[in-house]
Amino acid sequence: xxxxxxxxxxxxxxxxxxxxxxxxxxxxxxxxxxxxxxxxxxxxxxxxxxxxxxxxxxxxxxxxxxxxxxxxxxxxxxxxxxxxxxxxxxxxxxxxxxxxxxxxxxxxxxxxxxxxxxxxxxxxxxxxxxxxxxxxxxxxxxxxxxxxxxxxxxxxxxxxxxxxxxxxxxxxxxxxxxxxxxxxxxxxxxxxxxxxxxxxxxxxxxxxxxxxxxxxxxxxxxxxxxxxxxxxxxxxxxxxxxxxxxxxxxxxxxxxxxxxxxxxxxxxxxxxxxxxxxxxxxxxxxxxxxxxxxxxxxxxxx
Ligand code: CP
Numbered sequence: 001x002x003x004x005x006x007x008x009x010x011x012x013x014x015x016x017x018x019x020x021x022x023x024x025x026x027x028x029x030x031x032x033x034x035x036x037x038x039x040x041x042x043x044x045x046x047x048x049x050x051x052x053x054x055x056x057x058x059x060x061x062x063x064x065x066x067x068x069x070x071x072x073x074x075x076x077x078x079x080x081x082x083x084x085x086x087x088x089x090x091x092x093x094x095x096x097x098x099x100x101x102x103x104x105x106x107x108x109x110x111x112x113x114x115x116x117x118x119x120x121x122x123x124x125x126x127x128x129x130x131x132x133x134x135x136x137x138x139x140x141x142x143x144x145x146x147x148x149x150x151x152x153x154x155x156x157x158x159x160x161x162x163x164x165x166x167x168x169x170x171x172x173x174x175x176x177x178x179x180x181x182x183x184x185x186x187x188x189x190x191x192x193x194x195x196x197x198x199x200x201x202x203x204x205x206x207x208x209x210x211x212x213x214x215x216x217x218x219x220x221x222x223x224x225x226x227x228x229x230x231x232x233x234x235x236x237x238x239x240x241x242x243x244x245x246x247x248x249x250x251x252x253x254x255x256x257x258x259x260x261x262x263x264x265x266x267x268x269x270x271x272x273x274x275x276x277x278x279x280x281x282x283x284x285x286x287x288x289x290x291x292x293x294x295x296x297x298x299x300x301x302x
Contacts, residue, residue, distance in 0.1 A: 003093075003119040004297055007109050009130040009164045012296070014171035021138045024292035027302060028142075028285070036066025037300045044096040046072045046112075047123070048103040049222055053259060054123045054131065057286035058100050058294075065291055065300075070096060089115035097298050104222070119297040126160055126221075132258045133164035134289035137172055139282045140213055143254060148173035153211035153249065155179050155204050156239045156266050157232075161217050161258050169197030179207035181235050204239050208248040215256040216241045216266045233265065241267045246276060254278045 005011055012020065027033070043062050047055055059069045072092075074080055079088055085108055092099055093116030101109050101120060106127035113120040122130055140147050151174065154162050158180045169176040178185075179201045185193070192198070201207040208214055219236040220229045246255060255267070255277045263269040272279060295301060 003113070003117060005113045005120045006130060006293060006297060007106070007113060007120060007122045007125075008128050009133060009167035009171070011130075016296075017134070017168075017171045020292045020296055021134060021141065021289065023295075023302075024134070024138050024285070024288045025142055027291065028288040033064055033066075033291075033302060035302060037295060037302055038062065038065035038067030038097075038298060041065075041067040041097040041298055041300070042070060042095070043067060043294065044070045044072060044092050044099040044118075045123070046077070046092070046099060046101045046103075048074050048101070048108070049124070051102055051123070053283050053286050054100075054102060057283075057290055058123070061287045061291040061294060064287075065294065067097075067294075085111045086115040088112070089120075090117075092116065093118040093120075098294060121293065121297065124160065128164045128167075129160045129258065130164045130167075131286065131290055131293065132161050133168050134293065135285040136165070136215070136256055136258070136282055137168055138285045138289050139256065139278055140254065142285070143278055143281065144212060144252065147212075150174045150212040151177060151210060152213040152215060153177045153179070153204075153207040154215050155207060155241055155245070156216045156236060157219050157221070158185055159217055159221055161215075163192045165215065166192045166195045166198050170195055173197070175199055177201050177207040177211065179204040179239060181239065184235070204245055205248050208245050211249040211253055213254050213256060214241055214246060214249055217258055218260070218262055219266050236266070240265065241271055243268060243270050243274070246271055246274075256282055259283060 062069045089112040098119045100123040102123040104126050106125040175197050177199045219232050257279050
């Protein structure tokens, strides 16, 4: 039987995703795991790009569940000397129980998954960042209750995190109002643009109006070419999340950002460091959400 991969937010059925987030929240509320359900299991972490939160959350989560992590950086594997992704996948996937990969190209993960006996997890590619959005939705539910029927506003670049949010809208039954410069909207979102629950607004203020959550991300992501940086910063300037924009949302709205952030670019310091910001709960919840995902993919339970 083929391994159950998690390359996209769509790789788990919506009902299972909702259950997984509920499991993660229940486990967080209960406290530390006593049973060590992943004792004897191992997770390979193949990170071809830098990471703080994703790598630490997977390693800490595996340790809390009784398992072990094997961290592989680009220059530490034979990939650096030309071994194919397929052969690397066959070898690593025969020894580890899951493999989390961060790479620019989504195709590397698809290639790896096609040859790995063990499940492959998307730890960020240019297409999606599904683990981030599991944690984001969990954070909203933890702090504000049910997300179904609510309005979430994505302001800024329609990037990998935004695409996973687009898929989450249909799974959890909320509206995702996106405000992004039109030129970047067409360039970046492809067939995600018409997913259920996704709405488009030209003006950031219209997207933010009555929203229960405002989310943004950097305007120049890892992998974007450096020559386009100045143009992007200029084009995205009207899409900054400021205190004025937050005031358009519901009074109890939360602010989210996957981090790392650029204060003074996509978000004002007074917003990300202010009372409505939940970015540190969001960061911690990476670990709780991924623990639930690891149990799911490894066929274990608490
Ligand atoms: N949000 C996120 O993926 O953070 P890192 O790049 O630090 O892993």
